[in-house]
Amino acid sequence: MKRIFTGILFVMGTVGASFAQDIQNNPGSNHGNKFEQLGTILSTPNEQRTASGAPGVKYWQQRADYNIKCELDEKNLKLTGSETITYFNNSPDVLTYIWLQLDENQHNTLNNSNYQSSSTMPKQTTTQNIDRSVGRNGDVDNGLGDVITKLTDATGKKLAYTVNKTMMRVELPVPLKSGQQFIFNIDWTYKITDRMTIGGRGGYEYFPEDGNYLFTMTQWYPRLCVYSDFQGWQNHQFTGRGEFALTFGNFHVQMTVPADHVIGSTGECINYAAVLSPEKFARYNKAKISAEPVEVVTLADAKKAEKAPSAAKKTWVFQANNVRDFAWGSSRKFVWDAMGIKLNGKNIMCMSYYGKEAYNLYRKYSTRLVAHTIKTYSDFSIPYTYPVAQSVEASNGMEYPMICFNYGRTEKDGTYSEGTKNGMIGVVIHEVGHNFYPMIINSDERQWSWMDEGLNSFVEYLAEELWDNKFPSKKGAAYTMVDYMKLPKNELEPIMSNSENIVRFGPNAYTKPATGLNILRETIMGRKLFDYAFKEYAKRWAFKHPTPADLFRTMEDASGEDLDWFWRGWFYGTDPVDISLDSVKVGKADLKDSYSAPKGNGVTAKVAPPSVNSFEDISKIRNRTDKNIVFQTDRDTATHDFYWKYARGLAGVDTVKFANMIKAQSPPTFETETLTADDKSKYGSKYFYQLNFSNKGGLVMPIIVEFKFADGTTSIDRIPAQIWRLNEKNCSKFYIQDKEVVSIKIDPMRETADIDETNNFWGKSGEPSKFQVFKQKIGANGPVRGQSTGVNPMQVGTGSK
Template sequence: MKLKVTLLSVFTTIGITAQNIQNNPGSNHGNKFEQLGTILPTPNIYRTASGSPGHGYWQNKADYDIKAYLDEDKRNLKGSETITYYNNSPDDLDYLWLQLDENEQSTVKKADYASSSTLPSSTSDQQLKTTDLPVKDNGYGVSLEKVTDASGAPLSYTVNKTMMRIDLPKALKKGEKIVFTIDWNYNIPNRIKMGGRGGYENFAEDGNDLYTITQWYPRMCVYSDFHGWQNHQFTGRGEFALVFGNFKVSMNVPADHIVGGTGECRNYDQVLTADQLARYRKAETANEPVEIVTLDEAKKAEKNHSKQRKTWIFEAHDVRDFAWTASRKFVWDGMRVVIPENNNKVMAMSFYPKEAYGLYRKFSTKAVAHTIKTYSEFTIPYPYPVAQSVEAANGMEYPMICFNFGRTEKDGTYSEGTKNGMIGVVIHEVGHNFFPMIINSDERQWTWMDEGLNTFTEYLTEEKWDNKFPSKRGPAWTIVDYMKLPKNQLEPIMSNSENIVQFGPNAYSKPATGLNILRETIMGRELFDKAFKTYAKRWAFKHPEPADFFRTMEDASGEDLDWFWRGWFYGTDPVDIAIDKVTIATPDMDLPPKETKELQYTVEKPLQNSFEDISKIKNREDKNISFYVDKDKEAQDFYYRYDRGQEKVDANKQYTFKAEGNSALDGKEKEKFKNITAYQIDFTNKGGLVMPIILEFTFEDGSKLYDKSSAQIWRLNEQQVSKTYYFDKKLKSIQLDPMRETADIDTSNNFWSFDGSNAQVSKFQLFKQKQGAGATRGASNGRVNPMQAAGGK
């Protein structure tokens, strides 16, 4: 069935954005270089002005003991969890907030952040459904069975869409902990059809499912010094704010399933065959991936659906979340990785169905190893014992485990785009172990703090994987098409996750590009890398906010970057710097010498104020005020008396002063400067976003020179500036931003060629300055002063 209009769905842009306040908005200078000032939160004992955690910094903690039962026939997950929640805040807590993310799959329990919709131009019979009003319950979402305290007594709770509030029988005071239990279950959605980050994928050809169990248990919200409870609804986009803790998780699954999860499995000896366990032990010391579950074993397992069951037990420490995967389809390989910075021995592992074997067997585990080693260089040493990649036809991250895409054709071949996409998504999702799994930002509010910082570090890691890797996010030139968009399609990076129209460019690409510009063009690699590592070290296993990042980058580098944060993160202006005009001049060296002149002058009159202001009058009338020079006669010098008319000086007497002239250049000096040409280059800031001015000069002899003026060249005039250069050979052309490193959206105005039609040459006078012609501060340069005129008193 076809309909003749276009499908359109957009998100509203009304919502939380950080305001770009300007003190002097009508001016042509200064605004872009103002300090962020009150735009940033006031420093306090929790977060300092330097960007580091303060001496009063605190964060709460939650430990989980979870038992899960995967019913493959009913595609239902049943769970029971005991949470131990520690209140380290200075506040008494009367209630707790938890996240019920699976409610987003429900038609009646979801957050219901509706989007605009219009008629499609075409649709399929599967997509076309009658609008049911009132909305019917589709059977998905969390079903809570009981919520009890440690003694088994029921706790009062309220569910608000994707959030759950538990009311405490008494306030949880500072330093106290509470233990409570929640039993629940939910129907596992088909994530290929329904979307979402967790669920099952069915392989019709062999009748098996691949489960990605994520956001699957009631999870504690963050209670923080900067937000209180972060209980904003989960809409499927803005991700998570989570607390650190320890996990013990038991997963009861069909006996022929292979399970991977956050942390370390504590009972491989009970769930693996003897051969698989031996291969795992071999992988623990291997430098190349070892198949722990082989392709042949996975193919055989696909054909037999066991009715027996096994329980896998995992533990993880100092993590903010727990996710797992299960399927009988999995091939599983692994190898050891040693992180040089802390000598941490990590098991890098991959799980994948046969459909991905041709790509994942070659690249996945090696990409995992490369990622945690490279990120460790740029941030902090990877601290966990495991890092895992799971092929699940998507891209999503959790501590120590992530889900990625990348399948071959049935004959085992693949395109280069699929290969690069698969390597890129593995690097990206494994990299999320650092941002935000360890450097634990609030994803629900600031997507860029995990996706942007991670995409930037992903770019650095892709570059170290293959110098020809076709990275789509990071290089400055790749953001240009986004920056060209009309302003009504843009919003600042500093916007709430739910209110962004162009989500990928805004939350991933633009912040990643900005950091790369800082590193390559503005700060330099050494300075940037030290500051970036400082941020990672300061906020590892803590909850940073944007101001903590901005302040740390400046504090650790000594660079004032407020102009950059203001323009790139708080604004939507693009970079468009244009070469408007080039004025050429050669020296006029045939000047007649300027003779020494005699000038007539009189001595200076007294320098006391010509108007008696109110302060002076009141000070004289105040009998309690005495003046130093009245008490100390030694301070009453000639000028004390001169100002009061007590010294007589002839103010009309004419004196003569000789003003030195300039002399012409001699022959040798003319020879030295005969080839000098001056070039004044006029630039206009058409885009509005200030950036360094980077120039490549090409001369008629084919040689080249480069120059870079920092962005501060615009500080006194943000619209137009000029730069003058003196060269002893003729220019052929000038190229602005030759390496396309500033994200300039219009390169057509970045080039100037001296082809004769625009080469109007003028003259500038060049003379020889006489020695001693410069003034000396405090001396009269031969002029008579009043003290001399009075006889040197």
């Protein structure tokens, strides 16, 4: 799904929450709850899914193969198609009907999911909003959605079917037994929607300046629902929120489009020689062995096609094997560049499609980002198995097998803001990364959005960090979750909630799971143990249908770590982390009673400073000091632009100054108690400290203690979360130090998402200055996502662009 920024809280209509309950073993006590095993909260192991988290000896899953022919009518904005589906019943069950998804019905006023949220009368509105509201009560058919014109079995005999909103049940003429297959044919058509006004993932965008269209054909054909061992039919209605549960199969697809269109699609094109000119076909073959992107369709080609649309037609043919879905983009506006990369002995074509509006960003970065993402995700999961990976600029953010649709457009003069560049980098990595989660590791997005969005956002964070050590990642580092975690509990729900019942979807389904996994990797398990277990999960469930229990169990099984306390707190609960250093007992008579932090000074900075995180999290520091890591922007100097140099002081700006005043607050004062005379005699050279902690937030977490000594040195002690086992509210830790401690700070690298840092200090160390948080600007120029606007430092830069 679209990449969601941390700084934005998406508020949807209030609905009743439905989630896996955090069953407590000892609810009336301060122990025996948070560290109790998950037990019956998880599904019962069986021959399909084992207690280790691996597929069982009798694991099975269905399969559906598609042979599709379709035609794009650009003049009338209509798509017509016919498909033959072969459905394989690999389950032990006898089926008397099958379910298909009709996702385009989301736009129909009669056949949409009818999941309504409360609404109010606006004080002012537009005629367009009124027009969109007509028929929302189900009394007028707006003519959108799938129209089934024919449904027959392999012999041509009509089949009975029932359309229920966005789902269609097909009655089988005879029961389909285990091991059998059923072949049937569907003809259908629908009006293509204006995606920029009506919303949704697929449709068209119209460019009035040149009079052309860009089509993103997604969720465009009737397709099988999943029938699984743990749920039966997954036929929950499609509301536009919870995405998809889909069945793997092979696709053979023929698309007839205007002859001057260029198509990017799931799968490999098997007739490039027929649809490309000899010159373009030669460029494509050159790109296969090129070390940098080659323009197959150049900017000049695209501009020429925009000015003189063709009335002829061409048919492109694509083949995709063992995929769960199929999508494509089509336009005469497309510039197309490509390069081949070698991965595990296989050649993978990394390609990008984009209009002139995005040329200066996508030409430089998109295909390089595709290659970087495929390589990085392969290192953290399994080697990428498909032959193609593609990025399409479509003012969008959505993913499908081997292809994704992204945003990021320049200003009229070709420059762009740093926010646009970074947003574009992030969305390309995120959407290309979805090839792994959930396109290969195929979780049920309709039920558990976090299993694809959260896992993918976590690996996205790892890939962003390995792209450029100064990249301002917005999710992954623990401190980025603080504002969300400190919200009132009546505004929160557990991660383990159904997709449709989440109020703040972005933080819940994307950022909190990603942050939790990064805390596991950096703070709780360590990189070596975590990476091994996480890769084991990917290997076990590649091209299968995992559930949350399969992930939780595999991570523990492959690492030897008992993590039930973490899954229970972070995924099943809404408690925040707020560990307080309540007091420090000091066993040295000459230790001062209290200290005051110095006041902060005002800071003056130039407008639009480099966009780097003001706080370097532990991942950045460890990555930079790891001699085995080479960042992509250091490896490939072609990625250097104005902002790369700007962040390193190699380029400057000349613009208006502004001041940001940063104020520091004084830390709390703590009482001390002295040693006795006998103690001084016996332990005169030692310093004794008892640190008393309380769990004010409720979520248990390791306690990371930093000591600063009088001689200026520091040391870190990492106390495992299990210190809270026998008392989940209070704990203490006794230390004997050889040197005098002048200050103590807990969670110094902000690793645990502690929501209140004012109670994390003792001694001379004050709390950190407040850092600035900027909300990513989206859609600043009308409905277009990722469009640069206004003056940006690149336009007034004194350094090289």
